[in-house]
Amino acid sequence: MTEKCGVVGVSLEARSAARPLYYALYALQHRGQESAGIVTHDGFQQHSHVEMGLVGDVFDEDDIDSLAGSAGVGHVRYPTAGSVDSSCAQPFSVSFKSGSLGLAHNGNLVNADEIRDELAGLGHAFTSDGDTEVIAHDLARNLLEEDLVRAVKRTMGRIHGSYALTISHDDTIMGVRDPLGNRPLCIGELEDGYVLASESAAIDTLDGDRVRDVRPGELVVLREDGSGFDSYQLVEEERTAHCFFEHVYFARPDSRIDGTLVYEARRELGRRLWEESGVETDVVMPVPDSGRAFASGYADGAAETTADGDPREEDDPGVEFAEGLMKNRYVGRTFIMPTQDERERAVRLKLNPIKSTIEGKTVTVIDDSIVRGTTSTQLVNLLKDCGAAEVHVRIGAPPIVAPCYMGIDMATREELIAADRSVAEIREAIGADSLAYLSHEAVAEALGESRADLCLGCVTGEYPYDIEDEATDREVDRPEIGGAPVGADD
Ligand code: SF4
Structure with a gap:
Protein backbone atom coordinates (compact mmCIF):
# COMPACT_ATOMS: atom_id res chain seq x y z
CA MET A 1 0.00 0.00 0.00
CA ARG A 239 -21.77 14.28 4.32
CA THR A 240 -18.01 13.96 4.32
CA ALA A 241 -15.93 10.99 3.21
CA HIS A 242 -12.66 11.34 5.10
CA CYS A 243 -10.22 8.58 4.24
CA PHE A 244 -9.93 6.55 7.46
CA PHE A 245 -6.69 5.03 6.20
CA GLU A 246 -4.95 8.37 6.69
CA HIS A 247 -5.24 7.69 10.42
CA VAL A 248 -4.53 3.99 10.17
CA TYR A 249 -1.51 4.04 7.90
CA PHE A 250 -0.69 6.94 5.60
CA ALA A 251 -0.26 10.03 7.72
CA ARG A 252 2.59 10.67 10.11
CA PRO A 253 1.67 9.89 13.73
CA ASP A 254 2.60 13.45 14.70
CA SER A 255 0.11 14.98 12.26
CA ARG A 256 -3.34 16.16 13.20
CA ILE A 257 -5.90 15.27 10.52
CA ASP A 258 -9.49 16.46 10.62
CA GLY A 259 -9.01 17.47 14.22
CA THR A 260 -7.54 14.19 15.46
CA LEU A 261 -3.89 13.53 16.29
CA VAL A 262 -2.96 10.47 14.24
CA TYR A 263 -0.89 8.92 17.05
CA GLU A 264 -3.79 9.14 19.51
CA ALA A 265 -6.20 7.76 16.90
CA ARG A 266 -3.96 4.72 16.41
CA ARG A 267 -3.68 4.15 20.16
CA GLU A 268 -7.46 4.34 20.47
CA LEU A 269 -7.87 1.87 17.59
CA GLY A 270 -5.48 -0.45 19.45
CA ARG A 271 -7.40 -0.08 22.68
CA ARG A 272 -10.65 -1.01 20.93
CA LEU A 273 -8.91 -3.94 19.30
CA TRP A 274 -8.18 -5.27 22.80
CA GLU A 275 -11.81 -4.72 23.83
CA GLU A 276 -13.14 -6.52 20.76
CA SER A 277 -10.71 -9.38 20.39
CA GLY A 278 -8.04 -9.33 23.13
CA VAL A 279 -6.26 -12.59 23.81
CA GLU A 280 -4.27 -13.40 26.97
CA THR A 281 -0.78 -14.19 25.74
CA ASP A 282 2.62 -13.91 27.43
CA VAL A 283 3.70 -11.02 25.28
CA VAL A 284 2.23 -8.48 22.85
CA MET A 285 4.48 -6.86 20.25
CA PRO A 286 4.07 -4.46 17.33
CA VAL A 287 5.13 -4.93 13.76
CA PRO A 288 7.59 -2.02 13.57
CA ASP A 289 6.88 0.75 12.86
CA SER A 290 3.34 0.52 11.51
CA GLY A 291 1.86 -1.42 14.45
CA ARG A 292 3.59 0.44 17.27
CA ALA A 293 0.91 2.94 18.34
CA PHE A 294 -1.82 0.28 17.92
CA ALA A 295 0.12 -2.15 20.12
CA SER A 296 0.67 0.53 22.76
CA GLY A 297 -3.10 1.19 22.95
CA TYR A 298 -3.84 -2.55 22.91
CA ALA A 299 -1.40 -3.09 25.81
CA ASP A 300 -2.99 -0.21 27.74
CA GLY A 301 -6.38 -1.87 27.32
CA ALA A 302 -4.89 -5.18 28.44
CA ALA A 303 -3.46 -3.56 31.57
CA GLU A 304 -6.93 -2.43 32.64
CA THR A 305 -9.19 -5.35 31.79
CA THR A 306 -8.90 -9.03 31.05
CA ALA A 307 -9.75 -10.41 27.63
CA ASP A 308 -13.21 -11.19 29.07
CA GLY A 309 -13.70 -7.50 29.91
CA ASP A 310 -13.37 -7.83 33.69
CA PRO A 311 -11.20 -5.37 35.66
CA ARG A 312 -7.74 -6.85 36.08
CA GLU A 313 -6.78 -7.91 39.63
CA GLU A 314 -3.77 -6.17 41.17
CA ASP A 315 -1.74 -9.39 41.34
CA ASP A 316 -2.54 -10.29 37.71
CA PRO A 317 0.63 -9.53 35.69
CA GLY A 318 -1.46 -9.15 32.53
CA VAL A 319 0.14 -9.09 29.13
CA GLU A 320 3.73 -7.95 28.74
CA PHE A 321 4.37 -5.32 26.05
CA ALA A 322 7.71 -5.85 24.31
CA GLU A 323 9.59 -5.00 21.15
CA GLY A 324 10.27 -8.42 19.71
CA LEU A 325 10.93 -7.46 16.12
CA MET A 326 13.68 -5.17 14.90
CA LYS A 327 13.38 -3.33 11.63
CA ASN A 328 16.18 -2.87 9.17
CA ARG A 329 15.57 0.71 8.11
CA TYR A 330 17.66 0.46 4.98
CA VAL A 331 15.39 -1.93 3.11
CA GLY A 332 12.89 -0.43 0.66
CA ARG A 333 9.18 -0.52 1.19
CA THR A 334 7.78 -4.03 0.87
CA PHE A 335 5.01 -3.23 -1.54
CA ILE A 336 7.00 -1.49 -4.21
CA MET A 337 8.99 -4.66 -4.93
CA PRO A 338 7.73 -5.73 -8.35
CA THR A 339 7.59 -9.52 -7.96
CA GLN A 340 6.20 -11.78 -5.26
CA ASP A 341 9.61 -13.41 -4.79
CA GLU A 342 11.30 -10.05 -4.22
CA ARG A 343 8.56 -8.99 -1.83
CA GLU A 344 9.00 -12.15 0.24
CA ARG A 345 12.75 -11.67 0.42
CA ALA A 346 12.28 -8.03 1.40
CA VAL A 347 10.10 -8.99 4.38
CA ARG A 348 12.78 -11.37 5.67
CA LEU A 349 15.45 -8.71 5.20
CA LYS A 350 13.32 -6.10 6.85
CA LEU A 351 12.38 -7.73 10.16
CA ASN A 352 14.61 -9.56 12.59
CA PRO A 353 13.17 -11.14 15.75
CA ILE A 354 14.67 -10.90 19.25
CA LYS A 355 14.73 -14.58 20.16
CA SER A 356 14.72 -14.16 23.95
CA THR A 357 11.45 -12.20 23.80
CA ILE A 358 9.75 -14.88 21.76
CA GLU A 359 11.11 -18.36 22.49
CA GLY A 360 8.63 -20.61 24.28
CA LYS A 361 6.07 -17.83 24.65
CA THR A 362 2.58 -17.21 23.42
CA VAL A 363 2.79 -14.06 21.32
CA THR A 364 0.28 -11.50 20.02
CA VAL A 365 1.59 -9.48 17.12
CA ILE A 366 -0.19 -6.25 16.15
CA ASP A 367 -0.22 -4.54 12.78
CA ASP A 368 -2.30 -1.87 11.07
CA SER A 369 -3.47 -3.83 8.05
CA ILE A 370 -3.03 -6.89 5.86
CA VAL A 371 -2.87 -6.21 2.13
CA ARG A 372 -1.60 -9.22 0.20
CA GLY A 373 -0.79 -11.27 3.28
CA THR A 374 2.87 -11.63 2.33
CA THR A 375 4.22 -9.81 5.38
CA SER A 376 1.86 -11.53 7.81
CA THR A 377 2.68 -15.01 6.50
CA GLN A 378 6.41 -14.35 6.69
CA LEU A 379 6.03 -12.83 10.12
CA VAL A 380 4.14 -15.77 11.58
CA ASN A 381 6.74 -18.15 10.10
CA LEU A 382 9.52 -16.03 11.52
CA LEU A 383 8.04 -16.04 15.02
CA LYS A 384 7.35 -19.77 14.93
CA ASP A 385 10.88 -20.47 13.66
CA CYS A 386 12.07 -18.44 16.62
CA GLY A 387 10.28 -20.80 19.01
CA ALA A 388 6.99 -18.96 19.69
CA ALA A 389 4.52 -21.40 21.26
CA GLU A 390 1.54 -19.62 19.68
CA VAL A 391 1.22 -16.64 17.36
CA HIS A 392 -1.97 -14.58 17.46
CA VAL A 393 -2.39 -11.76 14.93
CA ARG A 394 -4.49 -8.66 15.62
CA ILE A 395 -5.12 -5.99 12.99
CA GLY A 396 -6.12 -2.41 13.84
CA ALA A 397 -8.44 -2.01 10.83
CA PRO A 398 -11.09 -4.08 9.04
CA PRO A 399 -10.05 -6.43 6.19
CA ILE A 400 -9.19 -4.67 2.92
CA VAL A 401 -11.65 -6.23 0.52
CA ALA A 402 -11.48 -3.87 -2.46
CA PRO A 403 -9.05 -1.49 -4.16
CA CYS A 404 -9.00 2.25 -3.61
CA TYR A 405 -10.14 4.50 -6.45
CA MET A 406 -9.47 7.71 -4.56
CA GLY A 407 -5.74 7.91 -5.10
CA ILE A 408 -4.12 5.11 -3.09
CA ASP A 409 -2.01 2.44 -4.71
CA MET A 410 -3.40 -0.54 -2.85
CA ALA A 411 -2.87 -3.54 -5.13
CA THR A 412 -5.49 -5.02 -7.44
CA ARG A 413 -8.55 -6.83 -6.18
CA GLU A 414 -7.00 -10.17 -7.18
CA GLU A 415 -3.95 -9.43 -5.04
CA LEU A 416 -5.88 -8.50 -1.88
CA ILE A 417 -5.95 -11.50 0.44
CA ALA A 418 -9.30 -10.48 1.96
CA ALA A 419 -11.07 -9.79 -1.36
CA ASP A 420 -12.63 -13.23 -1.49
CA ARG A 421 -11.56 -14.99 1.69
CA SER A 422 -13.21 -15.16 5.08
CA VAL A 423 -11.23 -14.24 8.20
CA ALA A 424 -10.92 -17.98 8.99
CA GLU A 425 -9.44 -18.61 5.54
CA ILE A 426 -6.99 -15.74 5.93
CA ARG A 427 -5.95 -17.06 9.34
CA GLU A 428 -5.25 -20.39 7.77
CA ALA A 429 -3.38 -18.82 4.85
CA ILE A 430 -1.04 -16.85 7.10
CA GLY A 431 -0.62 -19.74 9.56
CA ALA A 432 -1.61 -17.83 12.73
CA ASP A 433 -3.17 -19.52 15.76
CA SER A 434 -5.85 -16.86 15.77
CA LEU A 435 -6.64 -13.74 13.78
CA ALA A 436 -8.94 -10.79 14.41
CA TYR A 437 -9.55 -7.49 12.68
CA LEU A 438 -11.18 -4.37 14.08
CA SER A 439 -14.84 -3.74 13.22
CA HIS A 440 -16.05 -0.87 11.03
CA GLU A 441 -18.00 0.52 13.99
CA ALA A 442 -14.94 0.58 16.23
CA VAL A 443 -12.99 2.49 13.57
CA ALA A 444 -15.67 5.18 13.37
CA GLU A 445 -15.94 5.41 17.17
CA ALA A 446 -12.18 5.59 17.63
CA LEU A 447 -11.93 8.43 15.10
CA GLY A 448 -14.89 10.23 16.65
CA GLU A 449 -16.81 10.31 13.36
CA SER A 450 -20.01 8.70 12.22
CA ARG A 451 -19.55 5.80 9.82
CA ALA A 452 -21.45 7.76 7.17
CA ASP A 453 -18.85 10.55 7.25
CA LEU A 454 -15.90 8.28 6.56
CA CYS A 455 -14.75 6.72 3.33
CA LEU A 456 -14.60 3.00 4.04
CA GLY A 457 -14.51 2.00 0.36
CA CYS A 458 -11.57 -0.37 0.58
CA VAL A 459 -13.03 -2.24 3.57
CA THR A 460 -16.68 -2.31 2.46
CA GLY A 461 -16.57 -2.07 -1.35
CA GLU A 462 -18.96 0.89 -1.10
CA TYR A 463 -17.41 4.09 -2.38
CA PRO A 464 -18.41 7.72 -1.87
CA TYR A 465 -18.13 8.39 -5.63
CA ASP A 466 -19.66 6.56 -8.57
CA ILE A 467 -16.94 4.14 -9.56
CA GLU A 468 -17.18 2.32 -12.84
CA ASP A 469 -15.93 -1.06 -11.80
CA GLU A 470 -18.12 -4.05 -12.38
CA ALA A 471 -16.35 -5.91 -9.60
CA THR A 472 -17.76 -3.48 -7.03
CA ASP A 473 -21.24 -4.71 -7.92
CA ARG A 474 -20.29 -8.28 -7.15
CA GLU A 475 -22.16 -9.93 -4.30
CA VAL A 476 -19.69 -11.14 -1.73
CA ASP A 477 -20.82 -12.98 1.35
CA ARG A 478 -18.79 -11.43 4.15
CA PRO A 479 -19.24 -12.32 7.78
CA GLU A 480 -19.37 -9.57 10.39
CA ILE A 481 -15.91 -8.29 11.27
CA GLY A 482 -14.75 -7.61 14.78
CA GLY A 483 -15.63 -9.26 18.05
CA ALA A 484 -14.47 -12.81 18.66
CA PRO A 485 -11.17 -13.75 17.06
CA VAL A 486 -11.00 -16.59 14.58
CA GLY A 487 -8.82 -19.35 15.97
CA ALA A 488 -7.33 -22.60 14.73
CA ASP A 489 -10.39 -24.60 15.86
CA ASP A 490 -12.90 -22.50 13.92
S1 SF4 B 1 -11.02 3.54 -0.37
FE1 SF4 B 1 -11.40 5.33 0.92
S2 SF4 B 1 -10.71 4.71 2.95
FE2 SF4 B 1 -9.81 3.26 1.54
S3 SF4 B 1 -7.79 4.12 1.13
FE3 SF4 B 1 -9.17 4.85 -0.48
S4 SF4 B 1 -9.90 6.84 0.25
FE4 SF4 B 1 -9.00 5.78 1.99
Missing part, protein backbone atom coordinates in the same frame (compact mmCIF):
# COMPACT_ATOMS: atom_id res chain seq x y z
CA THR A 2 1.47 3.30 -0.93
CA GLU A 3 0.70 6.81 0.15
CA LYS A 4 -0.57 9.14 -2.44
CA CYS A 5 0.98 12.55 -2.73
CA GLY A 6 1.84 15.45 -0.50
CA VAL A 7 1.05 19.06 -1.34
CA VAL A 8 2.12 22.36 0.16
CA GLY A 9 1.64 26.07 -0.58
CA VAL A 10 3.30 29.07 1.06
CA SER A 11 2.69 32.82 0.90
CA LEU A 12 5.10 35.02 2.85
CA GLU A 13 5.38 38.73 3.49
CA ALA A 14 8.76 39.26 1.86
CA ARG A 15 11.22 36.37 2.28
CA SER A 16 11.79 33.65 -0.30
CA ALA A 17 9.22 30.85 -0.24
CA ALA A 18 11.52 28.21 -1.74
CA ARG A 19 13.31 27.16 1.44
CA PRO A 20 10.15 26.76 3.58
CA LEU A 21 8.58 24.80 0.73
CA TYR A 22 11.66 22.59 0.56
CA TYR A 23 11.54 21.88 4.31
CA ALA A 24 7.81 21.20 4.16
CA LEU A 25 8.33 18.71 1.33
CA TYR A 26 10.92 16.93 3.47
CA ALA A 27 8.26 16.62 6.18
CA LEU A 28 5.86 15.14 3.60
CA GLN A 29 8.36 12.79 1.96
CA HIS A 30 6.52 9.70 3.29
CA ARG A 31 3.57 10.63 1.04
CA GLY A 32 5.51 10.23 -2.19
CA GLN A 33 9.02 9.20 -3.16
CA GLU A 34 8.89 9.19 -6.94
CA SER A 35 9.27 12.87 -7.76
CA ALA A 36 9.42 16.24 -6.03
CA GLY A 37 8.96 19.79 -7.21
CA ILE A 38 8.51 23.44 -6.34
CA VAL A 39 6.95 26.25 -8.37
CA THR A 40 7.35 29.85 -7.18
CA HIS A 41 6.30 33.24 -8.50
CA ASP A 42 8.19 36.49 -7.92
CA GLY A 43 5.40 38.87 -9.00
CA PHE A 44 6.69 38.98 -12.56
CA GLN A 45 7.37 35.43 -13.61
CA GLN A 46 7.02 31.84 -12.54
CA HIS A 47 9.98 29.60 -11.62
CA SER A 48 9.89 25.84 -11.52
CA HIS A 49 12.14 22.97 -10.49
CA VAL A 50 10.58 19.50 -10.73
CA GLU A 51 12.47 16.22 -11.02
CA MET A 52 12.20 12.52 -10.40
CA GLY A 53 13.65 11.44 -7.05
CA LEU A 54 13.58 12.15 -3.34
CA VAL A 55 13.42 15.72 -2.03
CA GLY A 56 17.03 15.60 -0.82
CA ASP A 57 18.25 14.53 -4.27
CA VAL A 58 16.04 16.78 -6.37
CA PHE A 59 17.12 20.15 -4.93
CA ASP A 60 20.56 21.62 -4.30
CA GLU A 61 21.42 25.11 -3.05
CA ASP A 62 21.48 26.58 -6.57
CA ASP A 63 18.02 25.18 -7.30
CA ILE A 64 16.61 26.70 -4.14
CA ASP A 65 18.24 30.07 -4.96
CA SER A 66 16.83 30.02 -8.47
CA LEU A 67 13.25 29.66 -7.19
CA ALA A 68 12.63 33.37 -6.64
CA GLY A 69 9.55 34.85 -5.03
CA SER A 70 7.70 34.85 -1.74
CA ALA A 71 4.85 32.62 -2.96
CA GLY A 72 4.87 29.07 -4.24
CA VAL A 73 3.58 25.53 -4.17
CA GLY A 74 5.33 22.18 -3.78
CA HIS A 75 4.60 18.51 -4.32
CA VAL A 76 5.93 15.04 -3.60
CA ARG A 77 4.44 12.33 -5.76
CA TYR A 78 3.72 8.69 -5.81
CA PRO A 79 1.94 7.96 -9.07
CA THR A 80 -1.68 6.89 -8.74
CA ALA A 81 -2.91 8.16 -12.08
CA GLY A 82 -0.85 8.91 -15.15
CA SER A 83 2.55 7.68 -16.23
CA VAL A 84 5.49 6.84 -14.01
CA ASP A 85 7.77 9.40 -15.61
CA SER A 86 8.67 13.05 -15.37
CA SER A 87 5.75 14.18 -17.58
CA CYS A 88 3.44 13.64 -14.61
CA ALA A 89 5.79 15.03 -11.95
CA GLN A 90 4.33 18.02 -10.14
CA PRO A 91 3.63 20.85 -9.48
CA PHE A 92 2.28 21.11 -12.98
CA SER A 93 3.20 24.58 -14.23
CA VAL A 94 1.90 26.30 -17.29
CA SER A 95 1.21 29.78 -18.65
CA PHE A 96 -2.09 30.63 -20.26
CA LYS A 97 -3.63 33.90 -21.47
CA SER A 98 -5.19 34.02 -18.00
CA GLY A 99 -1.79 34.06 -16.26
CA SER A 100 0.58 31.40 -14.98
CA LEU A 101 -0.60 28.45 -12.93
CA GLY A 102 1.22 25.98 -10.71
CA LEU A 103 -0.84 23.00 -9.52
CA ALA A 104 -0.06 20.37 -6.92
CA HIS A 105 -2.68 17.62 -6.56
CA ASN A 106 -3.23 14.81 -4.09
CA GLY A 107 -6.09 12.55 -5.08
CA ASN A 108 -7.69 10.97 -8.07
CA LEU A 109 -10.39 12.25 -10.43
CA VAL A 110 -12.94 9.75 -11.64
CA ASN A 111 -13.99 11.81 -14.71
CA ALA A 112 -10.61 13.15 -15.89
CA ASP A 113 -10.80 11.38 -19.28
CA GLU A 114 -14.19 12.89 -20.03
CA ILE A 115 -12.98 16.45 -19.32
CA ARG A 116 -9.70 15.86 -21.14
CA ASP A 117 -11.58 14.76 -24.29
CA GLU A 118 -13.85 17.76 -24.09
CA LEU A 119 -10.98 20.24 -23.65
CA ALA A 120 -8.88 18.54 -26.35
CA GLY A 121 -11.86 18.98 -28.67
CA LEU A 122 -11.74 22.71 -27.89
CA GLY A 123 -8.08 22.89 -28.87
CA HIS A 124 -6.26 22.33 -25.56
CA ALA A 125 -3.00 20.44 -26.08
CA PHE A 126 -2.04 18.08 -23.26
CA THR A 127 1.52 17.07 -22.49
CA SER A 128 0.80 14.34 -19.93
CA ASP A 129 -1.83 11.69 -19.22
CA GLY A 130 -2.25 12.80 -15.58
CA ASP A 131 -5.43 14.27 -14.14
CA THR A 132 -3.62 17.31 -12.66
CA GLU A 133 -3.10 18.77 -16.12
CA VAL A 134 -6.82 18.35 -16.76
CA ILE A 135 -7.57 20.50 -13.71
CA ALA A 136 -4.99 23.10 -14.84
CA HIS A 137 -6.50 23.40 -18.32
CA ASP A 138 -10.04 23.57 -17.02
CA LEU A 139 -9.15 26.24 -14.47
CA ALA A 140 -7.17 28.28 -17.02
CA ARG A 141 -10.14 28.23 -19.36
CA ASN A 142 -12.51 29.36 -16.64
CA LEU A 143 -10.11 32.14 -15.59
CA LEU A 144 -10.53 33.69 -19.06
CA GLU A 145 -14.17 34.35 -18.28
CA GLU A 146 -14.47 34.57 -14.51
CA ASP A 147 -12.69 35.98 -11.48
CA LEU A 148 -10.53 33.65 -9.44
CA VAL A 149 -13.17 32.45 -6.98
CA ARG A 150 -15.85 31.84 -9.61
CA ALA A 151 -13.36 30.11 -11.89
CA VAL A 152 -12.34 27.70 -9.11
CA LYS A 153 -16.00 27.10 -8.28
CA ARG A 154 -16.79 26.28 -11.88
CA THR A 155 -13.89 23.84 -12.08
CA MET A 156 -14.96 22.22 -8.80
CA GLY A 157 -18.41 21.74 -10.31
CA ARG A 158 -16.90 19.83 -13.22
CA ILE A 159 -14.27 17.60 -11.64
CA HIS A 160 -15.38 14.57 -9.64
CA GLY A 161 -13.25 12.52 -7.32
CA SER A 162 -10.85 13.17 -4.52
CA TYR A 163 -8.55 16.16 -4.45
CA ALA A 164 -6.55 18.36 -2.18
CA LEU A 165 -4.96 21.05 -4.32
CA THR A 166 -2.46 23.78 -3.72
CA ILE A 167 -2.49 26.22 -6.61
CA SER A 168 -0.43 29.24 -7.53
CA HIS A 169 -2.09 31.71 -9.86
CA ASP A 170 0.75 34.13 -10.48
CA ASP A 171 1.74 35.05 -6.91
CA THR A 172 -1.61 34.16 -5.33
CA ILE A 173 -1.58 30.86 -3.43
CA MET A 174 -4.78 28.86 -2.91
CA GLY A 175 -5.83 25.61 -1.34
CA VAL A 176 -8.89 23.59 -2.35
CA ARG A 177 -10.31 20.45 -0.80
CA ASP A 178 -12.80 18.18 -2.51
CA PRO A 179 -16.44 18.50 -1.41
CA LEU A 180 -16.30 15.27 0.61
CA GLY A 181 -12.96 16.10 2.24
CA ASN A 182 -11.51 12.76 1.19
CA ARG A 183 -7.93 13.99 1.04
CA PRO A 184 -6.48 16.03 3.90
CA LEU A 185 -5.34 19.65 3.74
CA CYS A 186 -4.71 22.07 6.58
CA ILE A 187 -3.79 25.71 7.15
CA GLY A 188 -0.89 26.95 9.25
CA GLU A 189 0.28 30.36 10.41
CA LEU A 190 3.95 31.31 10.21
CA GLU A 191 5.68 34.34 11.69
CA ASP A 192 5.52 36.15 8.35
CA GLY A 193 2.85 34.38 6.35
CA TYR A 194 0.62 31.35 5.88
CA VAL A 195 1.07 27.79 4.71
CA LEU A 196 -1.22 25.08 3.33
CA ALA A 197 -0.11 21.46 3.69
CA SER A 198 -1.39 17.89 3.42
CA GLU A 199 -0.36 17.27 7.01
CA SER A 200 0.23 19.46 10.03
CA ALA A 201 3.68 17.88 10.57
CA ALA A 202 4.85 20.09 7.67
CA ILE A 203 3.58 23.18 9.52
CA ASP A 204 5.42 22.08 12.68
CA THR A 205 8.61 21.72 10.65
CA LEU A 206 8.32 25.41 9.71
CA ASP A 207 7.78 26.41 13.37
CA GLY A 208 4.24 27.37 12.46
CA ASP A 209 0.94 26.95 14.26
CA ARG A 210 -1.78 24.82 12.76
CA VAL A 211 -4.87 27.01 12.34
CA ARG A 212 -7.40 24.42 11.16
CA ASP A 213 -8.22 21.92 8.43
CA VAL A 214 -9.42 23.26 5.10
CA ARG A 215 -13.12 22.37 5.08
CA PRO A 216 -14.54 20.01 2.47
CA GLY A 217 -15.55 22.09 -0.56
CA GLU A 218 -13.69 25.17 0.69
CA LEU A 219 -11.33 27.44 -1.24
CA VAL A 220 -8.70 29.17 0.91
CA VAL A 221 -6.83 32.07 -0.69
CA LEU A 222 -3.66 33.19 1.07
CA ARG A 223 -3.18 36.97 1.00
CA GLU A 224 -0.15 38.01 -1.03
CA ASP A 225 1.27 40.18 1.77
CA GLY A 226 1.27 37.19 4.16
CA SER A 227 -1.24 38.91 6.47
CA GLY A 228 -3.91 36.20 6.47
CA PHE A 229 -6.24 34.18 4.29
CA ASP A 230 -9.74 34.42 2.85
CA SER A 231 -12.20 31.56 2.88
CA TYR A 232 -14.90 30.73 0.34
CA GLN A 233 -17.21 27.78 0.92
CA LEU A 234 -17.81 26.94 -2.73
CA VAL A 235 -19.52 23.56 -2.48
CA GLU A 236 -21.47 22.08 0.40
CA GLU A 237 -22.36 18.43 0.80
CA GLU A 238 -24.42 16.85 3.53
